Amino acid sequence: MSTASSFFRPVPVDSPVHRLRAETKVVAGIVISIGLVFNPAWSHVGVAAALALITFRLAKLPRSVIPRLPALVLYGLFGGAIGAAASGGDPILFGVGLGGLLDYLRLIVLGIVMILWAGILSWTTGITAVGFALRRLIRPLGRIGVPVDEIGTVIALAIRSLPLVADEIQVVNETVTTRPAPADLSGKPFKEAFSFIGDTATAVVIGSHRRARDLAMAMACRGSTSAPEPDSPPFRRIDRLILIAAFSLCIAAFLVPGVPSTDPS
Amino acid sequence: MIWQRGPNMTEQTSAATADLTLDIPKTKGPLDAAEIADAAITAALVVALLATGRLLGAGSVFQVVASFVVAVLAARRRNRAVVIASAAAACIALILGGLGPVSQAALAGVFGWCSGVGIRRGWGRLRSIGFTLLIAWPCMAASVMFFYPAIAINKKLRTLLFENIENQADGFGKIVRSIGSGFGAVGLEPIERLADNVANGFANIAQFLIDNWLLLIPATEFVYSLVYALVIRAVARGVLRRLDRTLVEPMTVELAPHHAPAPVPVHVRSTSLLRNGTPVTAPVELNVAIGEHVVIEGPNGSGKSTLLDALAGLTNHDAVSRPGAVGLGSTGGTARVGQRPEAQVVGTTVDEDLRWGLDTPDFDRVESLADVGLDLPGDRPTSELSGGELQRLALASALRRKPQLLLVDEVTSMLDPTEQTRINARIDALQTTSVIRTTHRNDAAATDTRFAMAGLHAPHTATVSDDQDPALRTIVSAVNETRLIRLSDVGYAHNATQPWAHEVLAGVDLSIHRYELLVVEGRNGSGKTTLARILAGLLEPTAGSVTAAEGLRRALAYQHVRLQLLRPTVREELSSLSGLPTDLSAVDQDSAKQRTRATNLEAATELFKIDRLLHRRIDELSGGEQRRVLLAGLVARGVALLVLDEPLAGLDASGRADLADTLDQVRLAGTSIVVVSHDVEWSPAHVDQRLVLDHGRLHRES
DSSP, X not given: OOHHHHTTOOOOOOOHHHHSOHHHHHHHHHHHHHHHHXXXXXXXXXXXXXXXXXXXXXXXXXXXXXXXXXXXXXXXXXXXXXXXXXXXXXXXXXXXXXXXXXXXXXXXXXXXXXXXXXXXXXXXXXXXXXXXXXXXXXXXXXGGTOOHHHHHHHHHHHHHHHHHHHHXXXXXXXXXXXXXXXXXXXXXXXXXXXXHHHHHHHHHHXXXXXXHHHHHHHHHHHTOSSOOOOOOOOOOHHHHHHHHHHHHHHHHXXXXXXXXXXXXX | OOEEEOTTOOSSTTOTTOOEEXXXXXXXXXXXXXHHHHHHHHHHHXXXXXXXXXXXXXXXXHHHHHHHHHHHHHHHSOHHHHHHHXXXXXXXXXXXXXXXXXXXXXXXXXXXXXXXXXXXXXOOHHHHHHHHHHHHHHHHHHHGGGHHHHHHHOHHHHHHHHHHHHXXXXXXXXXXXHHHHHHHHTTOHHHHHHHHHHHHHHHHHHHHHHHTXXXXXXXXXXXXXXXXXXXXXXXXXXXXXXXXXTSOSOOOOOOOOOSXXXXXXXXXXXXXXXXXXXXXXXXXXXXXXXXXXXXXXXXXXXXXXXXXXXXXXXXXXXXXXXXXXXXXXXXXXXXXXXXXXXXXXXXXXXXXXXXXXXXXXXXXXXXXXXXXXXXXXXXXXXXXXXXXXXXXXXXXXXXXXXXXXXXXXXXXXXXXXXXXXXXXXXXXXXXXXXXXXXXXXXXXXXXXXXXXXXXXXXXXXXXXXXXXXXXXHHHHHTOOSOEEEEEEEEEEEETTTSTTOEEEEEEEEEEEETTOEEEEEEOTTSSHHHHHHHHTTSSOOSEEEEEEOTTOOEEEEOSSGGGGOOSSBHHHHHHHHTTOOSSGGGOOTTOHHHHHHHHXXXXXXXXXXXXXXXXXXXXXXXXXHHHHHHHHHHHHHTOOEEEEESTTXXXXXXXXXXXXXXXXXXXXXXXXXXXXXXXXXXXXXXXXXXXXXXXXXXXXXX
């Protein structure tokens, strides 16, 4: 289909990471990220980065899956590095103070590691599988009164509609951007931007209104507004081991100060 | 549940005092089918908009549109629907790149809900913005990528961030100072002093940021929230007013499951069946006995689908009498399969779709699928299925329910002839089930009862008989060697640099000349749409070259034209399409370009016979009329090559004649046309080239 719908497609290879349950990948990614944010010591960032890279290799993902950053972002990152490098500070190696640059690197690596975890999830897991996993994960919240059935059904139907809706947005976006600018608004960039947003929003909403009608009809024809309970294949040992490891890492991140200690001096 | 229009409400959007208020009944409990559907589509839109924004690098614009989409939901539906839609969107956003998109989706939900509530209750600007700030600003501040709580509670991350800010200030300060001391060394002390001051300034600003972070982050977020709230409100009110009549009223769909349904024998009697509250059919009188098979015939717009919806118990309840409950979707009740294949399937996977609403332990997927000639794995996402597969999957779900009454609306339109025969035979073999179906092909079995439907209006008949039209004959004989565009060895692969690249077009050679009409046939997945987009200049091929005549304007018209029409009325749309001011009297007479466009527009309006529609609203027009408006505007803009993607879908004989008529008008205006279609039977007069696209390869038709 279109570029938009291929956005939600995993890399079609088979690997141990592809075969893991989607829940395992979702939960492990979140838990490790939380640990990192609460203790971004070099040792912890290093361990998480190494884990992410190993997972990346195990998933047999080619390097080309990583999207190229826009030039502006790269320049910004580079500019930041200059400033950080110039500030110097401990440790000093061959008379050059590396402290500032190292702190900067740590922050950047932290960001990259967190995005990489999310990337690995989407490159190895079909969006339908993630949908089922999310529905199973929110299930326990039902005990405290969260309407998990309805949220689950809405997740299922939204994922079902995502490619159709994405294509519609693409059509509308093309229409708006290829149309000549309104002649009476030329020279009024603010109004033009408003009319752009208004036009896009109107067309998108009208298109989606039709989709929603169709969906309601289709559900009426099945006589039910709730999605069937997703199958729950048993957790394999590897899934359990990974989850235990992820939680242990997270707890360790809180307990172990890490090297070098980042406690405020 | 109606849109109340305030007393000051006028057609002009400038009526700033106009109020939109909407009463939502204070029902409690779970969402109904229409609410669930609205919530799901909203969630999908939010996720897709955020993804598109990332892809295009215009995140904030698309985030505003996403919030607006939620605001529309909040203005029309219960809070429960908004909360559930936002929760679902936030969950799905996880796959877009972790916790950042999750918080973006959640924020779109919060801002949208606040604005929507204000609009629904008819609050003034001050109250509405105040409410939004009260609720959304803390959420905004709290979610600065969820780092804010992390910063506030957790000293470690805070230290790292602040050290980096200090380092930056210190580093750049050192650079500036050393440049300054260079100047000082050659005797330019003032510059040295200035550099010192700048460096100190950096350090001071950094120190100020670090000392006052607890205040500064919420303060910036406050300003940001305020701007955000103002923009959403301005956009939402303007657009909601435009949607006012389009969205009619929030629909409700009642589910009718029943344990002992008795839908047949059924009797329909009505002076005119209604669609959206408007009469659309001539008087109807229909009796269907148990086991009887009826084929409904009639042109587009004669109300065939409306009749089927009435029989399904969805509309026109007074017109239908039956012995018991209709039992739509229940075992042994009524089953309905509607027209557009992608609209019939609800599950994300084949298995989920088959189990939806009938999740019995003895369910045998393979057998169910084999019943309609399918062999698919249960975990295959339904978004990857072709139109024909979707139609048969929906039929499999209907047949699983062993219905007493089966309603099928054009259910074989996307199938191969052999598959069609098979499915028709399967339906004909249903002995005890009453079957009512529509078809645009003449394939009723001998034993079927035929029932003719007539619309309220006399069917439109095409007026131009092109063999006699001298003007058209001149045009057609004028097809000449002026080449507009040439594709040589063109190929296209989706995500060419990515591991999941797949080739959809290869080795396409094609030239299009002035005045030509080309038809490209191809089945679903043959690469038709990709070729159409390359021809229209919307997509760069990944192989080969496209040479277009200098200054060639090209455009693409999609099957569902509505998405390509942006303005509320026909007149405004035509002005916008041709790049003229909305008020045509404001045309700049000194600008030669504008004068030509205005003249062209006038000519096109006449040629496409839309002069009587100028004051109508776009959404009051039929699909064919909407297409005429789009094409007239494009022609007036000076488009010389027009590509039509699947213009035939869902058209009956008179609709097709109307389309052929429209195409003649386009050619009379001097524009070349490429029609891309899956329909192999269609053949308008004077086709200059007829090509077949098969698995991404182009062949001449022999």
